[in-house]
Amino acid sequence: MTNFDLNTNFTIQNGTFHVAVWGCQMNVYDADRIRDLLKASGYVEQKEPNQADIIVLITCAVRAKAEDKVFNQLANWRSKGVINEDTIIAFGGCVGSELAEEIVKLDKSVNIVFGPRTTHRLPQMIGQYRQSHVPVIDVTADALEKFDALPDQGMRGPSAFVTIMEGCSNNCSYCIVPHTRGGEDSRPLQDILDEVLGHIASGVQEIHLLGQNVNSYRGLDNDGNIVRFSTLLYEVAAIEGVKRLRFTTSNPMEFTDDIVQAIADLPVIADAIHIPVQSGSDHILSLMKRNYTADDYKTLVRKLREARPNIYISTDIIVGFPNESEEDFEATMDLVNAVEFDQSFSFIYSIRPGTEAAVLEDPVSAETKKRRLYKLQARLEELANMYSQKMIGTEQLVLVEGLSRKDANELKARASNNRIVVFEGDKSLIGTMVKVKIEKVMAHTLKGVMI
Secondary structure, three states, X not given: OXXXXXXXXXXXXXXXXXXXXXXXXXXXXXHHHHHHHHHHOOOEEOOOHHHOOEEEEEEOOOOHHHHHHHHHHHHHHHHOOOOOOXXXXXXXXXXXXXXXXXXXXXXXXXXXXXXXXXXXXXXXXXXXXXXXXXXXXXXXXXXXXXXHHOOOOOOOOOEEEEEOEEOOOOOOOOOOHHHHHOOOEEOOHHHHHHHHHHHHHOOOOEEEEEOXXXXXXXXXXXXXXXXXXXXXXXHHHOOOOOOEEEEEOOOHHHOOHHHHHHHHHXXXXXXXXXXXXXXXXXXXXXXXXXXXXXXXXXXXXXXXHHHOOOOEEEOEEEEOOOOOOHHHHHHHHHHHHHHOOOOOEEEEOOOOOOOHHHHOOOOOXXXXXXXXXXXXXXXXXXXXXXXXXXXXXXXXXXXXXXXXXXXXXXXXXXXXXXXXXXXXXOHHHOXXXXXXXXXXXXXXXXXXXXX
């Protein structure tokens, strides 16, 4: 591995760059901060990769399919002449951290490899590669180092992500995140509040707090006291100009009563809460090392609905975990029917090298896993449609995010429950919150009229 000295001075040769992102909201946040960093270093962003001197890839390692997409994209770009031998490829994100030196062996067009914790060093890495033409690999740093080194955030539009912590310490048996992003480390309270204030000053209406497990946040205040996630919610909600507040992702085992109370107390918190359950079988949850039961999860849901009767709960579910029996799968279906989840994500289990679950025997056939997934997804789709149909005739306060992609005369907005709503309106409304009445349910959106 190349030894990287952050204090080494390189002459940065300005040029153009393009950023491609795969994966979670934290990757989107990292991509935005990389844009801020490269622009502050004199580079100009290009919307199309064929116009850029440097292509930055922010990758996802949560499933094998996500990894494959990145390498397939590089191969596709090469075959179409989008990139050539002069294009600098900077390969980052969780796959960068996971595979490190292996990446330049797998794809010799890659020149720079960095991880989620070393995004702030990218301009220096570019300079080092341009001087030496030797691949630069740098994936290790203290968890919070990048936040101190990054420039002020740029314009984000009406909604902005704010990462409140790095890493995860839960070590679920199937998850590669602790291997790629490291253990949990929370940002200081004031640093988060300052970032939020900066976004509000630039016109942001909605703040979305991010972490692998936000409800395990334990940052420090200015006096060195530990601040819990519920306190952070109250602090952010108290900032003038924060019109809506979201957070992702939460682990059920740390969704404590003080967080539930904050949701009850703070109407600024959105009606959509994402809480991955992963399975409805206590047997599978134990194998996954999730440290809660299906009944624990249902108790949490009951508390949340008592605190916020109009809350919409979405989740993640893994189908086909090693040794999942038909009984285990039906327990998941029972939980889905009991909770009645809203818009949720479901996947077939993907082996991740280095995780505990990777060595488990898996006698379940691919055909059985697919059958279970299709059955689950069909039910989840029914439930999501049920909630959408119930919204017809209701009034919704929506945040206008931009123009509709299908009709330039329509605006695209997002309701508190995370539904996309399109309606006719002037583009001057972009970035504001307006009331609309829901009139129709379409394939992936709701149709409304401004009140």
